[in-house]
Amino acid sequence: MKNINILAIESSCDETSASVISDGKILNNIVATQSVHEKYGGVVPELASRAHQQHLIPVVSEALLSSGLKAEDLSAVAVTRGPGLMGSLMVGLSFAKSYAYALGIPLIDVNHMQAHILAHYIDDPKPAFPFICLTVSGGHTQLVLVKSHLDMEVIGETLDDAVGEAFDKTAKLLGLPYPGGPMVDKLAAEGNPLAYTFPLSEMPGLNYSFSGIKTAVLYFLRDQLKNNEDFIKDNLADICASVQYTLIKMLMQKLKRATREHRISQVAIAGGVSANSGLRKELNSLAADLGWKVFIPKFEYCTDNAAMIAMAAHYKFLEGDFCGLDISPIAKMKI
Structure with missing residues (x-):
């Protein structure tokens, strides 16, 4: 039986992250931080969106490279749909939809808050x-x-x-x-x-x-x-x-x-x-x-990261819970 390999993308706020999960095991968790906000004392939404555009392709490339998998090995693409900053969510969601469409594989939308909770299932004890x-x-x-x-x-x-x-x-x-x-x-x-x-x-x-x-x-x-x-x-x-x-x-x-x-x-x-x-x-x-x-x-799974998105996507994949390519980000998405 073919492995369930999922590429996950997280871009809800000011962390650009990608992760690959294979049969429920996290293979990596690549995170690019945004230092541009430091001088403003808080996240500037417009600057966050632009930084995501700069970081997204490099972190996805690194996630695939370090996982040892190729794009054609993927079973699905997962992405944070909300909640979060609308512009930041849009960057990640647009990329994920395009990537899934190009590969002809399902898209999985993930609730950011559910993913935080499911980070507990990355490692033992669960x-x-x-x-x-x-x-x-x-x-x-x-x-x-x-x-x-x-x-x-x-x-x-x-x-x-x-x-x-x-x-x-x-x-x-x-x-x-x-x-x-x-x-x-x-x-x-x-x-x-x-x-x-x-x-x-x-x-x-x-x-x-x-x-x-x-x-x-x-x-x-x-x-x-x-x-x-x-x-x-x-x-x-x-x-x-x-x-x-x-x-x-x-x-x-x-x-x-x-x-x-x-x-x-x-x-x-x-x-x-x-x-x-x-x-x-x-x-x-x-x-x-x-x-x-x-x-x-673990500390690395407390802050925003794609590994938790990948874990949530794994369980949604098992349930056949996919979404269409016409979805939009939801800034105040509820559990």
């Missing part, structure tokens, strides 16, 4: 169904009940800003370089998490809100700088630690509630913020206290 996944990134914060590889239900989500945005906004207010979230995490390890108190937003059910803490940090810094212009410089680590402590506490409160309500003890995290060392430490601590079995992906 969670058994059902489990709850806390998916956290710059654009999303969701609690997802995962019933099977392709059957997922969002049981809680942010009603305004994502937790990753709160990390990045805090970093920007502190004058830290982009990307700011990892810098906050690094400095937090050196600070006192109880040095300053920030409010915990209370939302109904399993939903989140992170707009309030962004405003609280803004006003806190404004008031402190009135009396001491060196306040941020003198207390940088403590500020980072205190903000990170508050954000993680908010995440864990709803996660604990979700596990109780659904009577599930298998817990996973996914998305770019799942690389945060403070979050990982707290999750493992709660696992020891509450008897959870915790699953945390």
Whole structure:
């Protein structure tokens, strides 16, 4: 029987990535980063789209070359359809549609957020169904009940800003370089998490809100700088630690509630913020206290990457879940 070989492409934001998967085994994960955004302190959509155009053919070529496969060996082409930046998605989707058409093979559209969750099936250990996944990134914060590889239900989500945005906004207010979230995490390890108190937003059910803490940090810094212009410089680590402590506490409160309500003890995290060392430490601590079995992906599969797109595509291929060449990107695609 012929192997199932899939080329996957990820271009939802500012990472251009390609990966090849063969019979469910990831052969590579090629990622090209975009440094052009650093001087702007955030992703500029137009610049991201142009960078994808520059990077896409080189990363696809490298993915095929390092896999040892040729284009004619491919069974399908997979691509992120959404959610993401519309221009960035369009670049990847246009290329994938053309490539699949030229080879006469199926096209598979992948939900970016589902792919983050399915990154847990790239390596062992793999969670058994059902489990709850806390998916956290710059654009999303969701609690997802995962019933099977392709059957997922969002049981809680942010009603305004994502937790990753709160990390990045805090970093920007502190004058830290982009990307700011990892810098906050690094400095937090050196600070006192109880040095300053920030409010915990209370939302109904399993939903989140992170707009309030962004405003609280803004006003806190404004008031402190009135009396001491060196306040941020003198207390940088403590500020980072205190903000990170508050954000993680908010995440864990709803996660604990979700596990109780659904009577599930298998817990996973996914998305770019799942690389945060403070979050990982707290999750493992709660696992020891509450008897959870915790699953945390490797760092390379936390941020945007094509390997997770390839894994999701593998399961869709097995179900014969293909799409037409007339599809368009969906910026706010839901699970």
